Amino acid sequence: MRKGVQINSAGESELGRRLLWSEALRAGGMAVLWLSLGMLLTALYLLGSSRGSVMPGHLSLIAITLVAALHQGVCLWIMRRGLDGIHVSWTVYNYVNSFIEVSCVSVAMLILVGSIEPALAMLRVPLLGYFLMLITSSLKLDSALCVFVGVVAAAQYGLVAWLYWDEIVGYYGTGSPIPALGYPMRFGTLLVSGIAAGLVAWLLRRTVNDTVATATAHTEIVRLFGEHVSPGVVAELLARPSGDWS
Numbered sequence: 001m002r003k004g005v006q007i008n009s010a011g012e013s014e015l016g017r018r019l020l021w022s023e024a025l026r027a028g029g030m031a032v033l034w035l036s037l038g039m040l041l042t043a044l045y046l047l048g049s050s051r052g053s054v055m056p057g058h059l060s061l062i063a064i065t066l067v068a069a070l071h072q073g074v075c076l077w078i079m080r081r082g083l084d085g086i087h088v089s090w091t092v093y094n095y096v097n098s099f100i101e102v103s104c105v106s107v108a109m110l111i112l113v114g115s116i117e118p119a120l121a122m123l124r125v126p127l128l129g130y131f132l133m134l135i136t137s138s139l140k141l142d143s144a145l146c147v148f149v150g151v152v153a154a155a156q157y158g159l160v161a162w163l164y165w166d167e168i169v170g171y172y173g174t175g176s177p178i179p180a181l182g183y184p185m186r187f188g189t190l191l192v193s194g195i196a197a198g199l200v201a202w203l204l205r206r207t208v209n210d211t212v213a214t215a216t217a218h219t220e221i222v223r224l225f226g227e228h229v230s231p232g233v234v235a236e237l238l239a240r241p242s243g244d245w246s
Contacts, residue, residue, distance in 0.1 A: 057114055105133065154187050
């Protein structure tokens with residue numbers, strides 16, 4: 001913490017509560033996103049059924065979107081319980097929740113890989129889903145968690161690529177350099193993105209900590225000095241630059 005300012009227990013409690021609200025909003029937004037995707041897939045399924053051209057695995061895709069939406073609903077309920085003062089091991093929750101979120105994207109990718117050409121499936125929406133998980137993970141202000149999400153996303157993407165490597169190579173042709181270059185690059189991009197999100201989370205948390213600490217320190221100064229001097233004098237003291245007492 002800069003300038004020797006420390007957050008007291010009240011400041012830490014307020015920061016934790018704000019993070020809970022942020023996570024609750026995030027869970028609600030993700031639930032809406034998954035439900036909207038499920039409704040879109042359902043509409044496309046009904047349209048395809050009327051024309052007799054339903055993609056294999058379409059119902060499975062709808063199912064995984066509903067499961068993911070239900071999971072986010074459970075997360076939202078847990079957040080509300082936390083805001084009500086119910087004790088939860090948030091470290092365990094964050095890591096388990098993040099693993100499930102990334103795994104839902106990976107399951108959707110596996111369903112697509114089994115339904116269409118693997119080389120195409122691994123370039124579509126599920127790949128963007130990994131990056132969405134990485135971006136939103138930074139809202140938790142936990143740098144280690146962001147790196148964890150990046151590692152899990154890269155590992156699961158790499159596993160799917162390894163399982164269907166022969167089909168991918170066959171799609172591009174044996175002599176094509178695309179599989180050997182493109183897929184390891186995406187694997188590395190997910191890892192680097194996790195590290196970058198972790199750095200952003202670290203910087204955001206440092207800024208928030210400093211802001212909360214400064215506000216808490218000012219509140220404490222006002223409380224202590226306000227008992228002995230007028231509010232105008234306290235305001236003047238707080239307005240002076242550090243060390244300017246001449």
